[in-house]
Amino acid sequence: MSEARDPNSTFPIVVLTGAGISKESGLDTFRDKGGIWEQVSIEEVATPEAFQANPERVQQFYNDRRRQLTQDRPEPNPGHEALARLEREWPGEVLVVTQNIDDLHERAGQQNLIHMHGELRKARCTDCESVVAWENDLSAASPCPHGDTGTLRPHIVWFGEMPFEMERIFDALQRCGLFMSIGTSGSVYPAAGFVQEVRRGGQGHTVELNLEPSDGSMFFHETRSGPASEVVPAFVD
Numbered sequence: 001m002s003e004a005r006d007p008n009s010t011f012p013i014v015v016l017t018g019a020g021i022s023k024e025s026g027l028d029t030f031r032d033k034g035g036i037w038e039q040v041s042i043e044e045v046a047t048p049e050a051f052q053a054n055p056e057r058v059q060q061f062y063n064d065r066r067r068q069l070t071q072d073r074p075e076p077n078p079g080h081e082a083l084a085r086l087e088r089e090w091p092g093e094v095l096v097v098t099q100n101i102d103d104l105h106e107r108a109g110q111q112n113l114i115h116m117h118g119e120l121r122k123a124r125c126t127d128c129e130s131v132v133a134w135e136n137d138l139s140a141a142s143p144c145p146h147g148d149t150g151t152l153r154p155h156i157v158w159f160g161e162m163p164f165e166m167e168r169i170f171d172a173l174q175r176c177g178l179f180m181s182i183g184t185s186g187s188v189y190p191a192a193g194f195v196q197e198v199r200r201g202g203q204g205h206t207v208e209l210n211l212e213p214s215d216g217s218m219f220f221h222e223t224r225s226g227p228a229s230e231v232v233p234a235f236v237d
């Protein structure tokens with residue numbers, strides 16, 4: 001890896017990714033011009049209150065995006081591939097924490113991966129909370145396959161809900177020697193605070209790789225600008 005601090009050490013690496021890494025695979029970001037939040041409002045589709053008020057509308061929003069994954073089959077790009085290569089070749093631990101609900105990291109070969117905002121290809125019972133692999137459309141009345149009274153909702157973290165695996169993520173942030181943030185605007189917490197968590201620990205080098213410096217770029221030791229398909233391989237290889 002270019003400019004790694006000590007070529008002989010095997011410090012743990014944590015990588016946070018956001019919608020920007022999947023942009024060049026054909027998936028929209030949220031807050032760029034023409035992005036998802038210009039097409040629909042957060043209050044309409046991305047809160048528990050929205051789901052309670054109009055479950056069909058919320059299911060339709062995620063059905064459309066799920067179909068985009070299962071039918072259009074966007075391919076991982078060189079940014080995803082470089083991170084999978086980093087995990088294979090780095091002698092220490094590499095943990096990728098993605099805010100993305102697509103499956104492009106796993107399809108690139110990433111193994112040590114946390115989907116902190118959930119996964120489009122999974123559904124969860126509103127009653128027993130069991131999580132099932134799900135490829136098809138959901139409706140407001142899709143029954144839980146375990147036969148209880150619950151219905152299936154997208155396995156997604158909406159605003160006001162707790163992201164997944166936070167304990168494991170904070171443990172990794174406190175131990176890491178390198179933190180990379182890729183393709184995220186840094187406007188949604190708790191992910192936006194990860195860089196400061198690493199800085200508080202004082203031992204990790206922090207790098208932002210983004211199309212352009214984000215609003216939080218001043219918190220990083222280093223910022224590199226450009227499309228993920230170019231800047232990620234250039235940094236990692």
Ligand code: BJW
Nearest residue numbers: 018019020029030031099160183184185188189211227228
């Ligand atoms: C490229 C590129 C290219 C483009 N190459 N780059 C007030 C203050 C502080 C916090 C709060 C507050 N009020 C409420 C909160 C909490 C709230 C929050 O943060 N709100 C903010 C709006 C202020 N957060 C929550 O509610 C979260 N839960 C929570 O906090 O629980 C309590 C808790 C407490 C303590 C510890 C732990 C938890 C839940 C957040 C749920 C987010 N859900 C969404 C939608 C669901 C998933 C989905 O439908 O896909 O997740 S919102 C949406 O934003 C989605 C994304 O994962 C998330 C982040 O977006 P991302 O990935 O950064 O995308 P963009 O579009 O913003 O940025 C893309 C970037 O890529 C840009 O910078 C481009 O330049 C760049 N780019 N092309 C490289 N080719």
